[in-house]
Amino acid sequence: MGIATSNLWEQTAETGPFKPTPKHAQDARLLLMYHLPRELADRVLDDAEYWPSFTTSTECKLEIASPQGSDSEWSYLVTPPLLDPSSQKMDVISPQDGGAGAPKVKGIRFAVVSHDQGSSWDRENHKTYKGSWTWFEVSILRCRIDPSPKIVQDMTEAPFNFLQFSAGALVRAVRIPDIVDTPRWLVQHNLHADRTPRQHEVVWKEGDPRTEWTSPDSDPVGDTVPPLEVRNWMDSDRGAGLGKGFLPQLRLGDRVVLWAKARYPAWTNCVYTAEMEIFYSA
Numbered sequence: 001m002g003i004a005t006s007n008l009w010e011q012t013a014e015t016g017p018f019k020p021t022p023k024h025a026q027d028a029r030l031l032l033m034y035h036l037p038r039e040l041a042d043r044v045l046d047d048a049e050y051w052p053s054f055t056t057s058t059e060c061k062l063e064i065a066s067p068q069g070s071d072s073e074w075s076y077l078v079t080p081p082l083l084d085p086s087s088q089k090m091d092v093i094s095p096q097d098g099g100a101g102a103p104k105v106k107g108i109r110f111a112v113v114s115h116d117q118g119s120s121w122d123r124e125n126h127k128t129y130k131g132s133w134t135w136f137e138v139s140i141l142r143c144r145i146d147p148s149p150k151i152v153q154d155m156t157e158a159p160f161n162f163l164q165f166s167a168g169a170l171v172r173a174v175r176i177p178d179i180v181d182t183p184r185w186l187v188q189h190n191l192h193a194d195r196t197p198r199q200h201e202v203v204w205k206e207g208d209p210r211t212e213w214t215s216p217d218s219d220p221v222g223d224t225v226p227p228l229e230v231r232n233w234m235d236s237d238r239g240a241g242l243g244k245g246f247l248p249q250l251r252l253g254d255r256v257v258l259w260a261k262a263r264y265p266a267w268t269n270c271v272y273t274a275e276m277e278i279f280y281s282a
Contacts, residue, residue, distance in 0.1 A: 019053060021052055023282075025045060025050055025281075025282040028045060029042070032044055049106075049107070049205070051107065051281065052280060052282045053278060055276070055277045055278075056079045057077070057275035061272055062270075063268050063270050063271075064134075064261070066262040066263050066264050066265060067265075071262070072262045074259065075259060076159045076259065076260040077275075079256045081252075082254045082255065083105065102252070103281050105250045105278060107204060107279035108246075108247070108277065109276070109279075110136070110201065110202045110276055112187070112188060113272040114260070115197050115270050116132065116194065117134075117266065118193055118195030120193045120266075122192070125192045127193065129189045129239030130192060133264050133267045134189070134267055134268065135186065135239075136187040136188045136189075136259065137258075138187050138243075138246070139183065139185070139256075139257050140249055140256060141256070159271075185241055185244075186234055186241030187241050188200045189239035190269065191239070204246060205247075206247055211243045211245075256276060256278070258274055
């Protein structure tokens, strides 16, 4: 059990697919700028998704059962403050030197291993995502003032039961975390009545039409928070949320919170591991 955070400022030994470091991205931009204006060089890097990333993960087996008459929700994983050089060793390189200046979140990948209680009366929907009442959501934690070290420790070192957490202490110390008007974005449902631990991976990227605004009536204006029905648009075949409007809401210093949830008696969300990978410009 525990939370691990990695950054890619320095390339480590090859253990999987190549992932660019910030220096890789900066060097590639400088090479492109020998032949292209800055704007086109950035476009090439974005189209190629040539983005560095950092990863936050935890491995902690947890069974989240819904109490009578209410949802059960646990904060299972919390990132460090986003785009904060002090927390992620991210060097901010000036545009004149080949950097992107202030970094910007370009995408996020979620990977969770979980299953539900393995049974239900609704046999018609077994082994589908329909009628599944165990799932994961994500929210943005934006504190108006720095929280106390104790609260940060409680939130980031281990999953905690939000219903049993000292809400009064949180409010007094943090002046109510401004969770962007308290919206939640659906990440993933478990398969209905399936005891097999399964890994689900969900990726939201800048430029992906599935995650962007497609209706003039729902286009955000400035910092307007998208309505609930837009935030929770879902790919019903995969049980996955589309994350519409999530990435543009992220700001410097925000934390991303992954919530594990269950609703109704007899429903249990059995969680094993979770990982969030944040992609950003460099």
